[in-house]
Amino acid sequence: MKKLINAPESVVDDELAGVAAAHADLVRVIEPNVVVRADAPKKGKVGVISGGGSGHEPMHGGFVGMGMLDAACPGAVFTSPVPDQMLAATKAVDGGAGVLHIVKNYTGDIMNFELAAEMARAEGIEVTSVVIADDVAVKDSLYTAGRRGVGGTVLAEKIVGAAAEAGADLATVTALCQKVQDNVRSMGMALTSCTVPAAGKPTFELGDDEMEIGIGIHGEPGRTRMKLASAAEITAMLATPILDDLPFKAGDKVLAFVNGMGGTPLIELYVIFNELKKILDARGITIARNLIGNYITSLEMAGCSITLLRLDDELTKHWDAPVHTPGLRWGR
Amino acid sequence: MKKLINAPESVVDDELAGVAAAHADLVRVIEPNVVVRADAPKKGKVGVISGGGSGHEPMHGGFVGMGMLDAACPGAVFTSPVPDQMLAATKAVDGGAGVLHIVKNYTGDIMNFELAAEMARAEGIEVTSVVIADDVAVKDSLYTAGRRGVGGTVLAEKIVGAAAEAGADLATVTALCQKVQDNVRSMGMALTSCTVPAAGKPTFELGDDEMEIGIGIHGEPGRTRMKLASAAEITAMLATPILDDLPFKAGDKVLAFVNGMGGTPLIELYVIFNELKKILDARGITIARNLIGNYITSLEMAGCSITLLRLDDELTKHWDAPVHTPGLRWGR
Amino acid sequence: MISYDDILAWVRRFAAAVTANKAYLTELDSAIGDADHGINMDRGFTAVVGKLDGLASPDIGAALKTVGTTLVSTVGGASGPLYGMFFMQMGGAVTGKEALTLEEFATAFETGLGGVLRIGKAEPGDKTMVDALIPARDALRAAIADGASVSDAITRMADGAEQGMLATVPLVARKGRASYLGERSAGHQDPGATSSHLLLRSAAEVWAGR
Amino acid sequence: MISYDDILAWVRRFAAAVTANKAYLTELDSAIGDADHGINMDRGFTAVVGKLDGLASPDIGAALKTVGTTLVSTVGGASGPLYGMFFMQMGGAVTGKEALTLEEFATAFETGLGGVLRIGKAEPGDKTMVDALIPARDALRAAIADGASVSDAITRMADGAEQGMLATVPLVARKGRASYLGERSAGHQDPGATSSHLLLRSAAEVWAGR
Numbered sequence A, B: 001m002k003k004l005i006n007a008p009e010s011v012v013d014d015e016l017a018g019v020a021a022a023h024a025d026l027v028r029v030i031e032p033n034v035v036v037r038a039d040a041p042k043k044g045k046v047g048v049i050s051g052g053g054s055g056h057e058p059m060h061g062g063f064v065g066m067g068m069l070d071a072a073c074p075g076a077v078f079t080s081p082v083p084d085q086m087l088a089a090t091k092a093v094d095g096g097a098g099v100l101h102i103v104k105n106y107t108g109d110i111m112n113f114e115l116a117a118e119m120a121r122a123e124g125i126e127v128t129s130v131v132i133a134d135d136v137a138v139k140d141s142l143y144t145a146g147r148r149g150v151g152g153t154v155l156a157e158k159i160v161g162a163a164a165e166a167g168a169d170l171a172t173v174t175a176l177c178q179k180v181q182d183n184v185r186s187m188g189m190a191l192t193s194c195t196v197p198a199a200g201k202p203t204f205e206l207g208d209d210e211m212e213i214g215i216g217i218h219g220e221p222g223r224t225r226m227k228l229a230s231a232a233e234i235t236a237m238l239a240t241p242i243l244d245d246l247p248f249k250a251g252d253k254v255l256a257f258v259n260g261m262g263g264t265p266l267i268e269l270y271v272i273f274n275e276l277k278k279i280l281d282a283r284g285i286t287i288a289r290n291l292i293g294n295y296i297t298s299l300e301m302a303g304c305s306i307t308l309l310r311l312d313d314e315l316t317k318h319w320d321a322p323v324h325t326p327g328l329r330w331g332r
Numbered sequence C, D: 001m002i003s004y005d006d007i008l009a010w011v012r013r014f015a016a017a018v019t020a021n022k023a024y025l026t027e028l029d030s031a032i033g034d035a036d037h038g039i040n041m042d043r044g045f046t047a048v049v050g051k052l053d054g055l056a057s058p059d060i061g062a063a064l065k066t067v068g069t070t071l072v073s074t075v076g077g078a079s080g081p082l083y084g085m086f087f088m089q090m091g092g093a094v095t096g097k098e099a100l101t102l103e104e105f106a107t108a109f110e111t112g113l114g115g116v117l118r119i120g121k122a123e124p125g126d127k128t129m130v131d132a133l134i135p136a137r138d139a140l141r142a143a144i145a146d147g148a149s150v151s152d153a154i155t156r157m158a159d160g161a162e163q164g165m166l167a168t169v170p171l172v173a174r175k176g177r178a179s180y181l182g183e184r185s186a187g188h189q190d191p192g193a194t195s196s197h198l199l200l201r202s203a204a205e206v207w208a209g210r
């Protein structure tokens, strides 16, 4: 295992210390491992929090700040945080207008957030939750754990954060988050596995000429393993199930998000974006906004995911609104 | 070789097509492979251009836009661009106030830029050049090719771009670039090699428990190979030669830039930043500004570099000024 | 009877088993999950062991609840709330007791299992820890009906868990991360069912010959 | 005499040699450089070959200048300007000529070498292409002094380049990327010296038996 770390046990603490030292103007880190907006709580503002395992940086801690999250709860690497964290986060950001929990659809996240929400409600804080489940690689069914929450989470956090910043109430913010969920679809692939620091070796092994299609963001193996293909073929394999699922139609305007899994350089992500543009052009779908980079990662995994969000004026307005976080910044 | 590409020959063209499609509001791509600011030339504004081999994304193409570069010339992967590109760039951005070439100190870059500068001067455009050579891993000597230009280049492009945007004249902009060079030092290390697409296999081989200290940004092997060490030890190995070289002293204010080589996730870069903070604290040096992320990369290489720039009010002011490029954005 | 010290010995033995099997559980989780089950459980039970010495009164219910809340607060993931709820609910069923009859133990275990089923919503056959816990419960009930000794009953319970654990191998997962793999999850043993077997095997070992 | 067609045949043969040795040159460059020398040279000479057919008049100077400017415009890196300047300057020395005496060829070669030295500023022993080109020049001069045939003279020239190339192995680089390696650059053959040897070996092969 080759990583720039001191010890597997201290990765998350060391990283959070680095985040606190680097971005004291934006965030503070409180016990038990919660990244909180420096100026939280803001009286009368709906609090927006999220959380999940570490190893997906900049998500979620890098998205705390003006116009996005009020707090983030990083668990151990690839492990849902504990309810104590979400409870502390909820209390730290509650400005009297209630708190929205943005929860990625994993059994662990769901259960831990639910326990925290119960505790927060017991302390008199109004809490709502929206579950993001946008990964079309997973068959959606009532009898399974359902789809994973992946790239759509980043877009939800930005858009919902803007609405909360603008003063929307808890019901409105919650409905907006659900609207993002209803209009967003994602799919990912890996060229390499990643190595959980405490595990010390790759989660799965891939041959030199193989790739995994349909991976999540936790180094889980995907649904199919196949021979390496060209960027154009890979883009089609990811985009087609996404497009067909919602479905996205000619005339739609979308936000196209090409995400790297942590070990993929930008040059390759632009190659993928170029192929995606061709596919969407051919279907008469307009890329009105885009985001290209490593935003929701799986440690040092090489690979990418594509997320498409169908935009309307409301979503576009909140996407364009100023944001100032360590990981995403514009407009100020 | 595992990459998200269509073919080794088309990587750069495909990437540039992606950049053009994604950032049409900021840049356009003209023949022969030059990324030009969408609103160039700006009458009366000094043009600032740079260039170098591809494979370092977002540098340089990702730094074209308001408050930074006016144009960038991407060569083949790890290969200096040809003079035709720098000439086209110089002509495209010349607003009558002259053009600064920011050149990284590599034999190829120096010679190709020099040929271009001669041609541009022959066409009546005033051209100055500043060579960035900040890599303390290379012994500085009159009899060698000298130090490489690495992380300091990103900082120079931002600071100089801000001054040019604010209306400074060519002599002032050139002197400012030299001032950055005089106050900046860097050093890098690698956990893995990278693979030049056209070469198809890693430039060097590293054992599972080895790292290279003192690497450049072209997949060149470094000066020493050694057993893998902790983040704290690695940070000290990079920071100490940097600090001792300028030298940086107690009371200095610095911009601390922790850069990933392309395949290193953010979580590890924050761990390194945390160690760097401890080292600078112990020496009484203040981190007044920081930049943490993958900004000057070597394809998918895992590893990092540290760059320290001694700040004064002038440099700080230009660093803080608004910038709006695909790769670096704040203040608007 | 099962004493307060027996319960603590059980928890300690399971904690040691988790540490010894940390790599194995993580290995199982890397095949069909995210390679952290052993790490998660070990983090939690290391914290639990640290709490056991500080317990004041010999109250089995309070002790089990402490185990549960400690797990909830330190494990995270799916297994944190699930095992946490298991111990919290089991403890809640025996509050104030210093010793348990086998019948009381069985009832408490069932209450804990009920907590797991309620928050996890897994059905038998979904390829989760439930597939080890339900056969364990059934085996314990059958042993009690047969008038077995504590030792025999708990050993039969552990054997039931073991069979359930082994039976997860061919299953296609419908809950937990393994469900994302669809058909590819078949052929691998479920990590949570494996730790649940260890939980009951530890009990059988502690109470052997009773 | 060396004819216009001889010169074109030389350039074509070198282009073919570059393609055949693309991987080898890149391999050498990956040991002490950035793994692109063969790729760079091949890109340039593929472009050069595409230009040769379109040449109008049988002017050796114009042809060599076209080779040079094409290399400058397509190769990049260090080798682009260096080989570009070599051919441009060599061509400049024989503008308008349809054929060259061996003496004229030698003078033109020296002019090209002068361009390389001027822009590259390398000294002999710096571990660069100069370490192949200078012994080549010296061998050619010696052969002319001995009254050798074109064929013999160019073969001796290529042999000189070969010895110079081999002599780069133990050197510690002071110019080019290899210089960044310091002592670690010793023990590897310089890629540019290797392509320069190929350049002159191609000439010797084309003009063999003349």
Ligand SMILES: Nc1ncnc2c1ncn2[C@@H]1O[C@H](COP(=O)(O)OP(=O)(O)O)[C@@H](O)[C@H]1O
Residues within 6 Å of the ligand: A078, A079, A080, A107, A108, C029, C033, C034, C036, C037, C038, C040, C041, C076, C077, C078, C079, C080, C082, C116, C119, C120, C121, C122, C127, C128, C129, C130, C175, C176, C177, C190, C191, C192, C193
């Ligand atoms: N809904 C559920 N009900 C019961 N057990 C579950 C459920 N989901 C997952 N599990 C169990 O949890 C185990 C995984 O635990 P762990 O790896 O620690 O958490 P995570 O999946 O969050 O990484 C699975 O092997 C399975 O036995």
Ligand SMILES: Nc1ncnc2c1ncn2[C@@H]1O[C@H](COP(=O)(O)OP(=O)(O)O)[C@@H](O)[C@H]1O
Residues within 6 Å of the ligand: B078, B079, B080, B107, B108, D029, D033, D034, D036, D037, D038, D040, D041, D076, D077, D078, D079, D080, D082, D116, D119, D120, D121, D122, D127, D128, D129, D130, D175, D176, D177, D190, D191, D192, D193
């Ligand atoms: N200053 C110099 N003078 C002469 N030749 C040089 C000089 N610097 C480098 N070279 C030659 O260039 C070769 C490398 O060429 P190439 O790999 O194509 O360019 P780059 O080093 O830019 O990647 C070296 O092997 C060396 O022979």
Ligand SMILES: [Mg+2]
Residues within 6 Å of the ligand: A053, A078, A079, A080, A108, C034, C036, C077, C078
């Ligand atoms: Mg997990």
Ligand SMILES: [Mg+2]
Residues within 6 Å of the ligand: B053, B078, B079, B080, B108, D034, D036, D077, D078
């Ligand atoms: Mg090169």
Ligand SMILES: [Mg+2]
Residues within 6 Å of the ligand: C029, C033, C034, C035, C036, C037, C077, C177
């Ligand atoms: Mg797991």
Ligand SMILES: [Mg+2]
Residues within 6 Å of the ligand: D029, D033, D034, D035, D036, D037, D077, D177
């Ligand atoms: Mg090279």
